[in-house]
Amino acid sequence: MSSRKTIGEALVAAADTHFGLRFIEHDATTKVTSYRDLLADALCIAGALRAHGYTSGDRVALVIPEVSRFVHAFFGIVAAGLVPVPLCPPAQAGDVATFAKQSLHIIRASRAVAVLTTDDVAPLLHASAGHPDAGGPLSQTFHTLDQLRTGDAPLASPAALTLDDIALLQFTSGSTALPKGVVLSHGNIAANVEAILGPSGLDARAGDVAVSWLPLYHDMGLIGMLLSSLYAPADAVLMSQVLFLKRPSAWLNAISTWGGTVSYAPNFAYELCRRRVKSSQLAALDLSRWRVAGCGAEPIRPDTLMQFADYFAPAGFAATSFLPSYGLAEHSLAVSFAHGGLDVDVVDAELLVQESRAVPVVNGAASLRIVRCGEPFPGHAIRIVDEAFNELPERHVGSIVAAGPSVMQGYFEQPAATAGALRDGWLQTGDLGYMANGSLYLCGRTKDLIIRQGRKYHPPDIESSLADLQGVALSGVVVFAITTVGDTDEVVAVIETRAGGRGPEIEEAVRRRVRETAGLDIDRVILTPPGTIPRTTSGKVRRSETRERLEAGTLVR
Amino acid sequence: MERFDTPSASAAGPTADMANATADRFERDTIDILKRLSRRPIEPTLDKELMADLGFDSLQILEFIGELEDHFNIAVPLNSLTHIRTVGQIVAEVRGLAASRPWAPA
Numbered sequence: 001m002s003s004r005k006t007i008g009e010a011l012v013a014a015a016d017t018h019f020g021l022r023f024i025e026h027d028a029t030t031k032v033t034s035y036r037d038l039l040a041d042a043l044c045i046a047g048a049l050r051a052h053g054y055t056s057g058d059r060v061a062l063v064i065p066e067v068s069r070f071v072h073a074f075f076g077i078v079a080a081g082l083v084p085v086p087l088c089p090p091a092q093a094g095d096v097a098t099f100a101k102q103s104l105h106i107i108r109a110s111r112a113v114a115v116l117t118t119d120d121v122a123p124l125l126h127a128s129a130g131h132p133d134a135g136g137p138l139s140q141t142f143h144t145l146d147q148l149r150t151g152d153a154p155l156a157s158p159a160a161l162t163l164d165d166i167a168l169l170q171f172t173s174g175s176t177a178l179p180k181g182v183v184l185s186h187g188n189i190a191a192n193v194e195a196i197l198g199p200s201g202l203d204a205r206a207g208d209v210a211v212s213w214l215p216l217y218h219d220m221g222l223i224g225m226l227l228s229s230l231y232a233p234a235d236a237v238l239m240s241q242v243l244f245l246k247r248p249s250a251w252l253n254a255i256s257t258w259g260g261t262v263s264y265a266p267n268f269a270y271e272l273c274r275r276r277v278k279s280s281q282l283a284a285l286d287l288s289r290w291r292v293a294g295c296g297a298e299p300i301r302p303d304t305l306m307q308f309a310d311y312f313a314p315a316g317f318a319a320t321s322f323l324p325s326y327g328l329a330e331h332s333l334a335v336s337f338a339h340g341g342l343d344v345d346v347v348d349a350e351l352l353v354q355e356s357r358a359v360p361v362v363n364g365a366a367s368l369r370i371v372r373c374g375e376p377f378p379g380h381a382i383r384i385v386d387e388a389f390n391e392l393p394e395r396h397v398g399s400i401v402a403a404g405p406s407v408m409q410g411y412f413e414q415p416a417a418t419a420g421a422l423r424d425g426w427l428q429t430g431d432l433g434y435m436a437n438g439s440l441y442l443c444g445r446t447k448d449l450i451i452r453q454g455r456k457y458h459p460p461d462i463e464s465s466l467a468d469l470q471g472v473a474l475s476g477v478v479v480f481a482i483t484t485v486g487d488t489d490e491v492v493a494v495i496e497t498r499a500g501g502r503g504p505e506i507e508e509a510v511r512r513r514v515r516e517t518a519g520l521d522i523d524r525v526i527l528t529p530p531g532t533i534p535r536t537t538s539g540k541v542r543r544s545e546t547r548e549r550l551e552a553g554t555l556v557r
Numbered sequence: 558m559e560r561f562d563t564p565s566a567s568a569a570g571p572t573a574d575m576a577n578a579t580a581d582r583f584e585r586d587t588i589d590i591l592k593r594l595s596r597r598p599i600e601p602t603l604d605k606e607l608m609a610d611l612g613f614d615s616l617q618i619l620e621f622i623g624e625l626e627d628h629f630n631i632a633v634p635l636n637s638l639t640h641i642r643t644v645g646q647i648v649a650e651v652r653g654l655a656a657s658r659p660w661a662p663a
Binding site: 519 | 608609610612614615616619620622623626627632634635636638639640
């Protein structure tokens with residue numbers, strides 16, 4: 001076993017090589033920095049942070065939209081021995097209120113000592129904090145990179161830390177009511193990166209180049225792409241997510257131009273490329289060196305990936321490059337990778353739904369196609385358990401639990417939530433699945449979560465945002481996702497309406513409110529008379545039961 | 558792709574008419590692109606909000622911005638993206654960016 005390193009030690013080791021990073025910003029401007037230069041700049045930023053009196057373990061919120069600046073700031077915070085708390089930057093039209101609300105929550109919940117941001121973003125946070133219901137002005141000191149770089153006392157080396165020290169506070173996305181910070185130690189990250197780079201992972205080799213547009217404030221971009229490249233060490237091309245979403249071809253162009261061998265994306269990105277990259281652009285692309293096309297973070301649709309492979313075959317893309325993956329922030333990132341391309345288990349739909357058994361389909365019965373997500377990494381374990389925590393035999397669907405050195409330390413200052421997630425060292429992933437021939441297959445999830453384009457949304461947050469709408473009955477709102485194996489979530493809102501309310505107006509108001517507050521599109525709004533939604537004796541809505549009744553056709557008569 | 562905002566094309570025609578014609582073109586083309594990208598029939602007017610009124614999600618908004626950038630040969634700054642809500646604001650932004658191009662006609 002290799003000796004594991006803290007992030008600071010990995011940066012020092014990488015600085016001794018000729019490798020480095022290429023940044024491609026939202027407007028396609030490009031910058032290159034070697035790990036050596038990155039270390040020097042990080043030590044300069046770290047010196048300035050230390051000069052402000054921050055000490056090891058203090059949290060620093062990081063809100064920077066530009067890729068290059070984010071990376072420099074991240075390593076500056078790490079080199080100072082502080083704990084970065086990456087935040088989603090504001091990006092889209094009209095999303096300022098949501099951005100500010102979520103950011104303020106996280107800044108306060110993490111009890112950050114400082115916020116490292118830009119001159120553009122800082123005013124948005126200050127303005128929002130001033131609102132009466134936002135908790136008042138922020139006590140944190142705000143810094144920009146330019147200010148910190150004027151510090152003239154760089155550290156000689158990154159602050160000495162151990163593998164047990166906290167490396168990162170990763171807040172789970174989408175939640176506004178109760179943001180939960182996943183606490184990861186340097187040891188967690190080193191163990192997960194080791195698994196990712198190892199033979200059961202990407203099987204990293206000389207000449208690898210990672211290309212990524214994934215946001216760096218999330219685990220897949222930050223740990224899977226940036227930190228894995230640092231620890232390897234290897235070259236990486238890091239592109240702005242905004243550029244990718246504006247022009248998906250920019251991602252494939254970068255892979256083609258810079259000889260990308262490893263790149264990761266959620267299912268929707270492959271769909272987006274097939275839909276928006278014109279066939280006339282294919283001739284200019286060379287995707288033949290792309291040996292690992294990872295797919296994870298949201299349900300994998302076999303059809304999407306096969307269509308992508310067919311469409312981009314003329315550009316040299318090989319379907320065997322697909323690497324379906326499973327992971328979650330609470331497990332640092334990766335839980336399992338499936339080698340050998342897309343491998344689909346075709347099981348009897350009836351038996352899966354009724355008896356929770358995944359039985360290979362025989363002649364013509366209704367079937368479901370489930371993607372193989374691989375085997376556990378060395379030193380890690382995966383089990384499928386029932387509600388009493390007993391391990392289930394192969395091909396029985398149950399809760400996925402995972403153990404090993406990648407499992408988080410807990411949720412930041414939330415002992416109850418931590419106790420709920422960790423049981424005797426086993427992480428309750430909240431996902432459902434089964435094992436077959438030692439491989440993991442995913443079939444949905446136990447938690448009430450909505451996943452859209454890799455982003456997670458919590459139904460209670462959305463429900464509470466609808467409570468005061470005109471025409472909506474008192475606590476007459478339930479929002480949930482109908483999850484179909486191998487398909488994207490359908491987001492449904494069931495609304496009990498007051499007498500006299502006008503249907504089309506209420507429906508439009510519901511859609512509008514959810515778009516504005518959560519940035520989420522509701523697929524289906526169902527208006528019902530009061531008393532339709534099942535409730536507990538204390539009057540709380542029963543979300544799962546509402547969903548089950550809707551699917552069974554017994555919710556609305 | 559058709560590009561009618563090249564320097565040579567813009568240099569043609571009397572300057573007085575051009576201000577009006579240009580204004581119409583930015584608005585008309587922006588609205589055409591919006592209609593083409595929408596998943597359902599929409600009637601965009603300058604006061605409409607992209608998310609709340611026209612039903613665009615964050616993904617579609619960035620696709621829209623990308624199309625605008627290609628069509629008008631501009632680069633929309635990140636900071637503007639954050640603040641733009643309505644069709645009218647976008648048209649104004651596009652017009653401003655097009656006018657500030659180094660080779661834009663005086």
